Amino acid sequence: MVSMSSKHKIVTTTKKQSKSVVKKPHPFKRSTVHPTARKIIRFEETETNNAEDDEYDGPTNHIQNNKQQLKLKVQSLLKTRKTLPVYQNKDEIMNHLRSNPVTVLIGETGSGKSTQIPQFLLDDLYKDKKHGSIAVTQPRRVAAINLATRVAQEFGCNLGSTVGYSVRFDNCTNSKTRLKYLTDGMLLRELMMDRNLKEYSVVIIDEAHERTVLTDLILGFLKSLIQGPRPDLKIIVMSATIQAEKFSQFFNNAPILFVEGRKFRVTQYYLKAPSDDIVDSIIRCCVQINQSEQMGDILCFLPGQEEIDKAVTILNKVSEVIAKETKVPLMIGHPLYAALSPAQQSLVFSPVKGFKRKVVFSTNIAETSVTISGVKFVVDSGLRKVKVWRHQLGLATLLTVPISQASAMQRSGRAGRESEGKCYRLYCESDYKKLPFETEPEIARSDVTSPVLMLKRYGIKDIVNWTWFENPGRDSLIMGLQELYTLAALDDSGKITERGKNMALLPIQPHLSSVLIKASESGCLSEVIDIVSCLSVENLLLNPQPEERDEVNERRLTICNGGKRYGDLIMLKELFNVYFYELDKSSSSADERRDWCKELCISYRGFKNVIKVREQLRMYCKRLFGKNDQDLFIAEEGIPKIGENKDEISKILKCFLTGFTKNCAIGMPDRSYRTVSTGETISVHPSSMLFSNKSCPGIMYTEYVFTTKGYARNVSRIELSWLQEVVNNGTAVAKQKVSE
Numbered sequence: 001m002v003s004m005s006s007k008h009k010i011v012t013t014t015k016k017q018s019k020s021v022v023k024k025p026h027p028f029k030r031s032t033v034h035p036t037a038r039k040i041i042r043f044e045e046t047e048t049n050n051a052e053d054d055e056y057d058g059p060t061n062h063i064q065n066n067k068q069q070l071k072l073k074v075q076s077l078l079k080t081r082k083t084l085p086v087y088q089n090k091d092e093i094m095n096h097l098r099s100n101p102v103t104v105l106i107g108e109t110g111s112g113k114s115t116q117i118p119q120f121l122l123d124d125l126y127k128d129k130k131h132g133s134i135a136v137t138q139p140r141r142v143a144a145i146n147l148a149t150r151v152a153q154e155f156g157c158n159l160g161s162t163v164g165y166s167v168r169f170d171n172c173t174n175s176k177t178r179l180k181y182l183t184d185g186m187l188l189r190e191l192m193m194d195r196n197l198k199e200y201s202v203v204i205i206d207e208a209h210e211r212t213v214l215t216d217l218i219l220g221f222l223k224s225l226i227q228g229p230r231p232d233l234k235i236i237v238m239s240a241t242i243q244a245e246k247f248s249q250f251f252n253n254a255p256i257l258f259v260e261g262r263k264f265r266v267t268q269y270y271l272k273a274p275s276d277d278i279v280d281s282i283i284r285c286c287v288q289i290n291q292s293e294q295m296g297d298i299l300c301f302l303p304g305q306e307e308i309d310k311a312v313t314i315l316n317k318v319s320e321v322i323a324k325e326t327k328v329p330l331m332i333g334h335p336l337y338a339a340l341s342p343a344q345q346s347l348v349f350s351p352v353k354g355f356k357r358k359v360v361f362s363t364n365i366a367e368t369s370v371t372i373s374g375v376k377f378v379v380d381s382g383l384r385k386v387k388v389w390r391h392q393l394g395l396a397t398l399l400t401v402p403i404s405q406a407s408a409m410q411r412s413g414r415a416g417r418e419s420e421g422k423c424y425r426l427y428c429e430s431d432y433k434k435l436p437f438e439t440e441p442e443i444a445r446s447d448v449t450s451p452v453l454m455l456k457r458y459g460i461k462d463i464v465n466w467t468w469f470e471n472p473g474r475d476s477l478i479m480g481l482q483e484l485y486t487l488a489a490l491d492d493s494g495k496i497t498e499r500g501k502n503m504a505l506l507p508i509q510p511h512l513s514s515v516l517i518k519a520s521e522s523g524c525l526s527e528v529i530d531i532v533s534c535l536s537v538e539n540l541l542l543n544p545q546p547e548e549r550d551e552v553n554e555r556r557l558t559i560c561n562g563g564k565r566y567g568d569l570i571m572l573k574e575l576f577n578v579y580f581y582e583l584d585k586s587s588s589s590a591d592e593r594r595d596w597c598k599e600l601c602i603s604y605r606g607f608k609n610v611i612k613v614r615e616q617l618r619m620y621c622k623r624l625f626g627k628n629d630q631d632l633f634i635a636e637e638g639i640p641k642i643g644e645n646k647d648e649i650s651k652i653l654k655c656f657l658t659g660f661t662k663n664c665a666i667g668m669p670d671r672s673y674r675t676v677s678t679g680e681t682i683s684v685h686p687s688s689m690l691f692s693n694k695s696c697p698g699i700m701y702t703e704y705v706f707t708t709k710g711y712a713r714n715v716s717r718i719e720l721s722w723l724q725e726v727v728n729n730g731t732a733v734a735k736q737k738v739s740e
């Protein structure tokens with residue numbers, strides 16, 4: 001059914017049939033794990049369309065190679081497409097989109113918004129021989145890649161030709177691409193290069209309800225574009241939940257189009273009593289599903305990498321034993337989180353063969369837009385990790401918090417993509433009702449330094465009164481401006497400097513960008529790129545089990561002479577050198593490298609990612625700083641022994657100090673550390689090389705975590721004179737930029 005918001009008349013309706021669901025006793029109830037789980041929500045089901053297959057009405061001239069194969073795939077997928085509520089209402093939807101410059105489109109999960117609407121628009125572009133392309137933004141890279149892959153198949157082209165994607169460090173498009181799925185960060189980057197987005201005739205903001213900082217920023221930019229230089233740009237804001245009014249009001253009461261109906265029902269089950277060990281509960285739930293349910297894969301949502309890695313290890317061990325003893329499918333656990341390489345992430349999409357059941361343990365990166373073919377069951381811990389920025393202190397804290405109801409719906413929606421599904425919520429129904437309805441917009445709890453830099457790069461003078469979708473507040477903006485001034489990205493009059501412009505073009509946070517820029521001036525770019533690459537990969541160094549910690553630290557210390565004295569940044573460089581120069585470049589086998597990583601409790605996959613990020617950063621730096629290979633690779637003659645070179649180390653650490661001046665603490669006579677920004681006491685995290693070194697005059701850290709108290713992570717030893725030198729230099733740079 002397609003209808004306009006209550007303010008508007010209903011355009012058209014198709015028949016909808018509500019089926020009552022017969023309540024059968026469910027094995028979940030008999031479980032030793034969740035004896036009290038019960039079914040409480042029924043989902044309505046829309047009537048499926050049994051219409052005859054039409055001829056595919058898309059253009060045919062885009063099919064280039066392997067034509068026959070692509071065509072066969074198109075035809076088979078067309079059958080599925082036609083059952084989607086969005087496809088069934090194609091004409092009404094397209095009439096509406098054609099006649100409105102901005103539309104807010106609301107549809108249930110799985111109704112076909114993300115895959116179908118862009119294709120209808122693409123057909124229109126071809127039919128009407130129009131110029132321009134279509135951009136579809138996604139909050140996450142996994143979703144962008146997954147959708148582009150699927151849509152290329154449905155459309156009948158090779159991925160990266162007519163349909164492609166662009167995510168950080170991976171661009172799969174060519175000059176013929178007309179439909180591009182891209183992360184919102186990439187669209188913002190394009191905006192920095194092409195102010196009016198000339199390339200596009202349509203921009204679709206998908207999953208707008210996620211309200212990431214970057215989505216909010218794009219909404220603001222789009223509004224100023226259609227009110228200014230691009231009145232012709234068509235904008236579609238797509239969302240699965242009911243924040244519709246807010247989006248509509250922002251775009252001067254743009255019409256809201258509701259596409260009702262989901263294809264498959266998902267039944268929810270709740271616990272009667274809350275569980276306190278979420279990993280244990282999730283494993284038990286999987287075992288129970290495996291024993292009592294029909295074939296079908298399982299998707300589990302956990303808050304973070306640590307819980308996921310633990311769950312994968314336990315499940316794979318348990319599963320082997322159970323499968324030997326009883327006649328149940330062998331469960332194969334797979335992790336899915338942002339820090340994995342794209343190749344590792346893509347493994348979760350491969351089907352498992354034989355009498356096996358795939359169990360994917362994911363963070364919320366699989367929560368929206370992603371379809372993992374074969375998944376019939378979702379198990380939801382109800383938790384997620386968020387970074388909360390305390391702008392008064394200039395510190396970010398990582399917290400595990402309950403999700404919103406909207407997130408819970410999205411998560412359960414992943415079970416009903418190809419057939420009816422079941423969602424097991426590992427919390428009580430009463431707790432579900434207490435959850436906030438929507439996820440709090442990220443901008444309300446984030447550091448806005450990076451967004452402010454983008455706005456400045458774009459030429460916005462009055463940041464406070466810009467077309468914010470949600471204004472982050474004066475205090476937060478002023479903190480962002482101050483931070484940029486400290487980084488010499490802005491001059492005294494608040495204008496962006498050349499340094500600031502370069503910082504905005506690098507695909508990393510402003511603090512790290514400023515470190516790279518300083519390194520390019522100091523002649524240690526190559527070394528600093530290596531360290532920044534390590535820092536850009538989440539959880540490269542894994543947390544050893546408490547009983548192994550001393551042993552692992554001892555092993556790390558043996559390799560890292562410099563790290564022992566100067567801390568974690570130098571240790572990263574030393575580890576990188578061994579991995580890259582001694583293992584990766586020599587003929588060491590993958591197994592040898594894996595074993596080396598295991599001994600030191602380092603993520604092997606993480607290191608492979610580091611190498612890729614490093615390549616990309618080198619490319620950016622070459623372009624930006626006009627460095628040639630010799631400048632960049634000068635340190636590579638022989639195996640650099642960074643730990644023995646004091647001057648080199650101080651040069652490197654001073655570069656980091658330019659980006660992290662605020663993240664420093666001074667050693668006190670009682671051997672505690674006090675932060676330079678607020679005077680608070682801060683402790684060195686036990687995971688740091690400097691944990692038991694109590695004699696540093698000062699420390700610099702790239703991360704702050706708050707658990708029972710404030711901890712500095714990624715800690716380096718600094719001399720207080722360096723701090724003075726860097727602060728003085730910073731002021732001099734700012735002054736010089738003003739006089740220029």
Ligand SMILES: Nc1ncnc2c1ncn2[C@@H]1O[C@H](COP(=O)(O)OP(=O)(O)OP(=O)(O)O)[C@@H](O)[C@H]1O
Nearest residue numbers: 109110111112113114115116150369371373417418
């Ligand atoms: N990679 C895929 N593999 C198998 N089926 C897929 C895939 N991608 C999409 N589909 C099918 O197309 C349907 C519509 O997907 P689409 O992403 O367009 O829905 P949506 O309305 O955008 O939902 P959501 O907002 O939850 O992502 C899915 O329910 C599924 O049946």
